[in-house]
Amino acid sequence: MSDVKPLVLDVDGTFLRTDMLMECFWAGLGRAPVATLLASFRHFRHPARLKAELARIAPLRTELLPVNPEIAELALHSRMAGREVVLASASDESLVSRLAADYGLSKSVLASDGETNMKGPQKAEALVETYGVRGFDYAGDARADLPVWEQAENAIVLGRSREAQQLAARGQNVVHYAGGTNWRGLAKALRPHQWVKNGLLVLPLIAAHRFDMATLVPILWGIVAFSAAASSIYIVNDLLDLEADRLHPTKSNRPFASGVVPIQSGMFTFVALAIAALGIAASLNVGFLGIVILYMITSLAYSLRLKRLRWVDIATLAGLYTIRVVAGAAAGQVDVSIYMLIFIFPVFIALGCVKRLTELTLATTDDKLPGRGYGRGDRGDLLNVAGLGTFGALLIFFLYSVSEQGRELYPTTWLTWVAMIPMGLWLVRMVLLGWWGKQDYDPIVFAMKDKLGIGLLMITLSLMFWAAGLWAQWFGG
Structure with missing residues (x-):
């Protein structure tokens, strides 16, 4: 030249x-x-x-x-x-x-x-x-x-x-x-590791003891629909957060923020995933389709505005997790207990606080988080709300155990009280790890990889099955 x-x-x-x-x-x-x-x-x-x-x-x-x-x-x-x-x-x-x-x-x-x-x-x-x-x-x-x-x-x-x-x-x-096109980067933008959250759709099946293929198969299709819907919204969230992500120590490496994947590719993928999610949902039943639409609209509102509002963002996050439980009930045509919904919501309030606690603890400055309404001075308030969420969840679980429906599904009531011990330990541990900054930016994803936490959850689930008499039913004795 x-x-x-x-x-x-x-x-x-x-x-x-x-x-x-x-x-x-x-x-x-x-x-x-x-x-x-x-x-x-x-x-x-x-x-x-x-x-x-x-x-x-x-x-x-x-x-x-x-x-x-x-x-x-x-x-x-x-x-x-x-x-x-x-x-x-x-x-x-x-x-x-x-x-x-x-x-x-x-x-x-x-x-x-x-x-x-x-x-x-x-x-x-x-x-x-x-x-x-x-x-x-x-x-x-x-x-x-x-x-x-x-x-x-x-x-x-x-x-x-x-x-x-x-x-x-x-x-x-x-x-x-x-x-x-960087196809690996595009696949990363879908955040497939986040699909584990959609395992929450199985909770109504477990709680109602409906362990049959007629219930399980539509719930699995529901998980596919929610995974597609969630990935479509993750793409929109990343596109709306480009500047904030570029100011973040780790989010700056996301595919769109780093330029690895063109914005136009993200927009096309968003449309394709949204159509797939709505198509699968419509093939299951009208109720489930309505819930998927509600989830996508709420998620878009969260990405556009709600995530920037103090406390509203945490309540919205908890609501989005709770919607997944309702969706599982709709997909499998399972009656969901009001106690379950009231129990799940404060759990996710606590975990939403853990998410913000982790971000603030790992932040390198005292400035407010990019695109969020929290600074390090809010850590104490977040810890208090997380504690209230933990206490509220355990209280509601106890009230459920002595309710008519709880005693019917879990006749050995004292075992459900024992199950509250590992459950409470898991929640308290998650809150403390967030306070210390010793977990992933997303507590749900962290929970799926945390061996000790998984152990506590398995102990809780085993005690619940015992209280329900399922072990005896399955294995005799």
Whole structure:
């Protein structure tokens, strides 16, 4: 490559491992959803205006946006060699100029200005007018870059594309860099490890002692539906939390925040998973479909607003866990005890507090958690609420054990009282581990991997089966 010709870099998908229009759209949904949606509908046919309006509604912290390390290194070496490195993008000029300043690149940028969408032929024409035909090298990643590559001295292409092969066949020098979809990253974005939470759908079956395939099979399909629904919402949550995740010590490595997976891929996957979840739910029964819809709407409300409200976020988390129990009852057509629901809710209130306690204990500053309403000064209050949740759950469990339904299902009542000991130990241990910062950011996921905790839960379950007379029924004696 010539050292005297400027190096021109496309931004979205080339210099950056993300798309600034999509970044603005999702940041806008998080900050001003109504204004963002109105702007998107109003300017849908005018991309340049849309980009300018979204950049105004949700200005990005461009220094946090993930860069493509290979292209960033190319830009650095070019600058050190005395070459001008210019950003040319269809993104809004205000954002592109800030990005160029962040990385010490040329102040002369080519970008959309609210009227002209600097993409494809428009970008090629502007570059030829500025530098002449073959007067620059150009790095891009998409089919829309073909008109620009055709006018460049050297075409730098991210990923393998048919257009790049055509350029090479015509004798143009083409330099390839790795690109394409990271399927492993996309699978990680689904958070399959979180699907263990949907095991809560089995609780009504266990509590009602309905151990038959006619009950189990629809519940298993219900778990599949909830897993798809949950993954779709996790994607939306990550897209809404891009900036907050990039400020977090570990969440900055999430697929969308780090740019490993394009935002557009996440949006397509969200739609596919949501359709799958609703389709499976509808095939089971109307009641279960209604619960899945309620879960998805509540989860979206949580992602958009509720998670930023002190205490409301914890109550919503507890409600989402409780919905899973109700969903299991609906899928398997099992009557669920009101005592179970009242018992489950304070358990998850306690675990929601544990989640925030863990985050605050592991936080590196006294500032409020990014995107949340808690700071380290709230640890004491969170500990108190977690304690109240633990006490409330045990009290309700005791009241259930002496209720008519409890005595009918668990005739040996004193054994249910004994079961409260390992149950209480498990809850107290979870709270203390959160206080000490010695568990995962998600207490449910941590609980599924915690051997001592699993042991306590198995002891509790065994005592409950004993109290119900199930051991004698299954094994005789």
